[in-house]
Amino acid sequence: MAGELQAALLDLDAWVLDDVAPPASSNYEVTDDNQVTLPEAAEDRGGVQPAVSLAVRAGDGCDDVAGDVRAEVAAGDPVAFSMAAAVPPGAGEVVRVEWDPESTGTYPDEADLDETAADVELCGAHTYEEPGTCFAIVRVTARRDGDAGTPYGLVQNLARVRVVVV
Numbered sequence: 001m002a003g004e005l006q007a008a009l010l011d012l013d014a015w016v017l018d019d020v021a022p023p024a025s026s027n028y029e030v031t032d033d034n035q036v037t038l039p040e041a042a043e044d045r046g047g048v049q050p051a052v053s054l055a056v057r058a059g060d061g062c063d064d065v066a067g068d069v070r071a072e073v074a075a076g077d078p079v080a081f082s083m084a085a086a087v088p089p090g091a092g093e094v095v096r097v098e099w100d101p102e103s104t105g106t107y108p109d110e111a112d113l114d115e116t117a118a119d120v121e122l123c124g125a126h127t128y129e130e131p132g133t134c135f136a137i138v139r140v141t142a143r144r145d146g147d148a149g150t151p152y153g154l155v156q157n158l159a160r161v162r163v164v165v166v
Contacts, residue, residue: 003154023090042086054159062123070162085140093146100137101126116146128165
């Protein structure tokens with residue numbers, strides 16, 4: 001949460017000192033059952049948080065990974081992941097993408113981004129050795145000015161998929 005607060009303060013500073021308006025507020029809807037829903041597309045969502053999606057399928061190539069959020073695979077066989085992230089207009093660029101395929105909370109694998117961008121699509125693969133259910137996670141970090149070298153003003157979002165290993 002500190003990153004969002006820092007980003008808000010940096011946006012306020014830019015607005016006051018340089019007359020640069022902050023990004024538009026997040027667009028959301030509260031449904032009849034009191035659930036908050038956000039538009040999937042970053043340009044429809046607004047705000048500062050990147051919109052992230054993750055898909056999974058059994059196999060080692062990303063060619064046919066479409067919107068599947070669950071895959072079943074035999075232990076020792078590869079699983080392919082496909083992620084897409086987009087930062088709302090005026091909210092910056094993706095500066096980091098981290099993978100946690102075993103759902104440990106440690107994000108041991110960081111993608112090698114050639115450069116920062118407002119839209120990023122990547123794929124990866126992982127092999128699960130033990131039977132069980134994992135919730136593979138991708139965590140995406142964005143920053144308003146796209147500076148990957150600073151620890152301040154970083155805004156994150158994540159997406160999960162279920163992998164059942166038999």
